[in-house]
Amino acid sequence: MDRTFGSDSMPSGPVNKHTVLTVKPLRCLVPVFPVQPDSNAPPTSNFASVPPTGPFPPGAAPFFPFYSSNGSQNKPGSGRGHPIPSPVPISSFKSPVSKNGDVGSSRRTTRAHTLADEDDYSQSDGFENSFDRDNVEIGSDGNVKKQTVRRKTRNSGENVPDVDLDPIVAQLLRDFNLLEIDTRRQADSDKEYVDHVLVVYNLLRRKIAQLDDTKPAKNGAIRRADLKAGTLLMYKGARANAKKRFGGVAGVEIGDIFFFRMEICLVGLHAPSMAGIDYMGIKASGEDEPLAVSIVSSGGYDDEGDDGEVLIYSGQGGVQRKDKQVMDQQLVRGNLALEKSLHRANEVRVIRGLKDVANPTGKVYVYDGLYRIHESWIDKAKSGVNVFKYKLVRVPGQPEAFTLWKSIQLWKDGVTVRPGLILPDLTSGAESQPVCLVNEVDNEKGPSYFTYIKYVKYTKPFPVISSSSNCGCSIGCQPSTNCPCVQRNGGYMPYTSLGVLMSHNMLIHECSSSCDCPHNCRNRISQAGLKVRLEVFKTSNKGWGLRSWDPIRAGGFICEYAGVVQENVMDFDDDYVFDATRSFAPIEPMPSEEPVKFPYPLIISAKNEGNVGRFMNHSCSPNVYWQPIVRENVNGSYLHIGFYAIKHIPPMQELTYSYGMVSADRGGSRRKTCLCGSSQCNGYFY
Structure with a gap:
């Protein structure tokens, strides 16, 4: 039996999902991209013309x-x-x-x-x-x-x-x-x-x-x-x-x-900033025919997407938000494009909107690759109206995306064990979140021994940079106030409420032990410890590296570089060192022609004592950068090095930063071959 989609009356009762579907031709519908709209025509809910x-x-x-x-x-x-x-x-x-x-x-x-x-x-x-x-x-x-x-x-x-x-x-x-x-x-x-x-x-x-x-x-x-x-x-x-x-x-x-x-x-992954279906027209038998190019499935409709290889996607329209009138969906626009794509068997990009654990009101959009539409039918929504359903199956042979997120969640929940796990927490409880040690490459059981510490160690602080008093913000520092800590940051809060750094290449003045603000103050982001679940893993050719189970926002704090501050700049040489005296390319334009200068020649050794920051490898195209942070109290200034994401970093992608360039008189034989594999690789680093 034939059933025509888009008809004035929709079928009631049980629906045969194997029914042959007859689709109305485009000439029966409103054009997708009209050349000259009719200004006298009554407005539609779509304003398509x-x-x-x-x-x-x-x-x-x-x-x-x-x-x-x-x-x-x-x-x-x-x-x-x-x-x-x-x-x-x-x-x-x-x-x-x-x-x-x-x-x-x-x-x-x-x-x-x-x-x-x-x-x-x-x-x-x-x-x-x-x-x-x-x-x-x-x-x-x-x-x-x-x-x-x-x-x-x-x-x-x-x-x-x-x-x-x-x-x-x-x-x-x-x-x-x-x-x-x-x-x-x-x-x-x-x-x-x-x-x-x-x-x-x-x-x-x-x-x-x-x-x-x-x-x-x-x-x-x-x-x-x-x-x-x-x-x-x-x-x-x-x-x-x-x-x-x-x-x-x-x-x-x-x-x-x-x-x-x-x-x-x-x-260019998905053109509409709001609609869930993106499509384009092609010429077929002298008519413009819409075909879907991408969809965003973010949970607003009754989609079924827990299967990593199959997605049951609901059509658009009809079922609106809770405060709107509901009606049967029509076979127009995106719905028609999906139906046409079923018969044409073209590939459709799928972007999945997942819950953002760090922000209850936000989502993370993951590009899950190419799918093909295998089946379509009409179903009854919870509200009782008819909606279109489309079964999309992932094209085989593509890298993991959504399925990787599912695996990570199983590791977090303890349902499955992380493959290659050596230690569940190499910090021995020092960090607020465990950092596991993993080797899926060879039989090496771990890096050389070191003592895990969370923060940098000083023999003595640096002189106080400014003589301003510390804050008395009992409920936490707030923007647009006379808080002395905010004023030392140029009158701005350096972080958002989610802990994302707002601008780079400036010395960050965080609150210190002399301030009255609480530990969860928005101006103490680097002091709160790890924000994401990290793992130290064995790379194929660069020794041990660092990556995250969680997605990381651009500007998001990752960790600081912990170790022991070295007093003698010249007499120092080991593989676990952060050297702020090197030259680094800026992330964004300077606010003036005069670059921001690092106040002190800080060098930190993490050879014997350090944290996860010591495992971050060099890359000529890094996804992480470092930022100087100062905390002042009556005794002096304490400089810290914080690591922040340059761009959004997906789970299980290696975290890398540029080690910088040293002067010729300090370089010598310390030049090492770079194995970052970037298209911008210089071939070496120090």
Whole structure:
């Protein structure tokens, strides 16, 4: 028996999943990308016929950044030498509607509204996600003209000069070779280009969040640094894989992780920032036929995704959020694209949204590789309406991604034993989390003996850097206050509420034992110990290395380098040493032409006493960088070395940092062959 999807009446009762399905042709549906919309047509719930520049039907607001701050509508192609890139196909995005029905704009008088994706996830990660679109000024050429943020000290009422974001964006793009966009590389990118886009995005996002942190909250304002940073980069054309495609995406590897939907858009993995299904049209028998290119399964619908090789995916539409009306799903847009992909058997990229353990309101998006749709049917949702179901099966022969996450969880729960386990905790309980020792390569039972210590040891402290008093913040240091510890950090909090470092290449002043703030103060992140579950493992050719069972955010604290401070700089030589006198490439542009200088020639030996930091290997393309941290009390200054993630690091990826370069008179025969395997490898290190 034939059953037609998309008909006015949906079947009731039990459904035969093996029924032959008849699909309506495209000419029966609203075009996906209409050339000329009918402005007199009544508005639909999808606004599928609205182009980015309008005109907009009643009740629809334009998606920022398609709307100019002065009320004029930006024309496609009005950018400097290239059209304004669209982060979201207009056919798959429903813009927020203001309470009074007016079309939103980026003017300061416009009321802001919270955005949520189709899975009812607002992309919140606590403090970091802050987006206030009222402050953006768009020029007539479609580029961001100016972004200002006014800071005001809450207690004193002292006004601080406005901060112009445009020079910050330009400097970031220049430092990462993204200022002059290579359209060919933008359309078909590589790993280096993708990494640069993501690093710039996260540096900019955290800088915006740091600036927003100093502003008093406004009623109705949306603070979303993730959306704001993504929008700015989209305007500048700083995106990767702008050309939509089937199959894999250049520069994006299976198992890569993302903490923001805008990141997925910027690298070309999944274009819609909110919709769960991405698709593109192809010509078939003279008609435009939509085929799915990617889906995001993040738990908003009744998906069944615990099996690492099979995903039962629910269609979009119909079943909306709890506060919305529910109705039967229709075979249009993404649903139709999935149905067409079933018959065409094309590969579909799958991104799984998993719970972020470090943040209860956030998610981690894992690229799980390519799937094919094997079956589709109509099912009854819990609400009683009809929904489409699609069975996707993972293409064999791909690297582990979601299945690896499942295995790690079994190790954590004690259900299974970590293969190659030698010691369950080499710290002997010194750390808040165990650090296991693993060897799956040979029969070596562990590294040479050393005493495990958590912090750096001093024979005597350095002189006090500043004479300011310590804080009396009994509930913990807060931004935009007269707290002396905050003021020593330039008036900013160095960390977000999730413990993510906001900016680099500056000396971090953390609270010390002389401060009155509690141990969980936001300005004591490096003092709280390990934040992620680490393991020391035997590498194939570099001795012992370090990696994490948990995903690590860009800017996330990993550990500090513990050991014994050496007083004599020149008479020192061993394989377990951190030498701050070496030269290191900066992670982000300096705030001025004068680079930040390390206050003291700190050298730490971890040969006999140390922590997990001693096992971190060198790489010419590292994913970790070090940061000087100072804690001052009445007796003196104590310098520490903290390790932070340069970019998001997936589980079980080796943690590496650059050992830096030494002067010629100190190098000599200590040069070693580098085995990092990076495309940027120098061939040696010290």
